[in-house]
Amino acid sequence: MPAISMLIKPASSSCNMRCAYCFYSDVANRREIANYGIMSEETLEIIVKKAFAYADTMAAFGFQGGEPTLAGLDFFKKVIELQKKYNTKHIRVTNAIQTNGMTMNDEWAQFLHDNDFLVGLSLDGVQAVHDKYRLDAEGNGTFARVVNAARIMERHHVEFNILSTVNRDVAENIERIYYFFKKQKFSYLQFIPCLDELKTAGGHSYSLTPELYGEFLKKLFKLWYVDLNTNHPVSVRYFDNLVMMLAGYPPESCGMSGVCSCYFMIEADGSVYPCDFYVTDEWRIGNVHTDEFDVMLRSENARRFVETSYAVADDCKTCPYYRLCRGGCRRNREPIALGENTKNALCPAFYTFFEYAADDLAKVAQRIRRR
Numbered sequence: 001m002p003a004i005s006m007l008i009k010p011a012s013s014s015c016n017m018r019c020a021y022c023f024y025s026d027v028a029n030r031r032e033i034a035n036y037g038i039m040s041e042e043t044l045e046i047i048v049k050k051a052f053a054y055a056d057t058m059a060a061f062g063f064q065g066g067e068p069t070l071a072g073l074d075f076f077k078k079v080i081e082l083q084k085k086y087n088t089k090h091i092r093v094t095n096a097i098q099t100n101g102m103t104m105n106d107e108w109a110q111f112l113h114d115n116d117f118l119v120g121l122s123l124d125g126v127q128a129v130h131d132k133y134r135l136d137a138e139g140n141g142t143f144a145r146v147v148n149a150a151r152i153m154e155r156h157h158v159e160f161n162i163l164s165t166v167n168r169d170v171a172e173n174i175e176r177i178y179y180f181f182k183k184q185k186f187s188y189l190q191f192i193p194c195l196d197e198l199k200t201a202g203g204h205s206y207s208l209t210p211e212l213y214g215e216f217l218k219k220l221f222k223l224w225y226v227d228l229n230t231n232h233p234v235s236v237r238y239f240d241n242l243v244m245m246l247a248g249y250p251p252e253s254c255g256m257s258g259v260c261s262c263y264f265m266i267e268a269d270g271s272v273y274p275c276d277f278y279v280t281d282e283w284r285i286g287n288v289h290t291d292e293f294d295v296m297l298r299s300e301n302a303r304r305f306v307e308t309s310y311a312v313a314d315d316c317k318t319c320p321y322y323r324l325c326r327g328g329c330r331r332n333r334e335p336i337a338l339g340e341n342t343k344n345a346l347c348p349a350f351y352t353f354f355e356y357a358a359d360d361l362a363k364v365a366q367r368i369r370r371r
Contacts, residue, residue, distance in 0.1 A: 258326030
């Protein structure tokens, strides 16, 4: 059997924040049951047991929400206990968690450090930008608490990166945000395009346009490239992936592969889906209580999910930058159906960016090949 990669939602769509642009709130509200509550230890044990029965080389456990820490620290201690119990083949195990940082304290941070968790901390940049859309349940800004969470993790030597959602305000203020992150010594950065509701486009104050996103990418790249060439490198995941692709390696970010794979996105009740963006009743591929991972991977929904992603728009077939863009994430190619040639909604942004940066990206890739 191959490696296994899971994204687990131990607190379902529960969250202690009310971010205006939250894509998972939209996804959850499209299901018959929007929130499955906190995952039971029984369900957790079944996941871990079946994961190690399936995998022979590696098992990657990722935890997301909602806000996954709402399941409690004892839940995650149980994760580690069960991994040790069922990893009888002694395969490699990785753990990662994406958090808004609101529950972070010394006890959490020490646990994350001691158990080698990679943490993604959501922070949209400077306070005015972050606090515009990332509010707590009482409607208050969360910037100070998130930065404090970063300081706590630094004290405990937790490995973490910053994840920023690129909404309109982030795009328009990327220079300020980049310099702020540098000042804070945050050197591992992810910028994820903000999503509108599934099967809709635009219309919100936070919504991206292709023009905005294209300018954002060019400005961010210029900052990144200058720092790289003056020996002050900052890791920006998207640019890092592009360079590795040009150097002859596959991207590690699934949205850059051109086609979908079916990983295991597991909701709190044990229901399994092929992707975090498609956790709807329509795309359920099974449940860990009743189905084995290999059976779910061969299910009709899993097959259909992958096959529909193969469609390539006619314009893409002749585009000089297709080998880098590869059509982008299918979530930005909705509505998508088998055989349809659907173009990415952000295509003009990518084209503009690659016109600007392709030569410089190739120079960086050449340096890597020479090493």
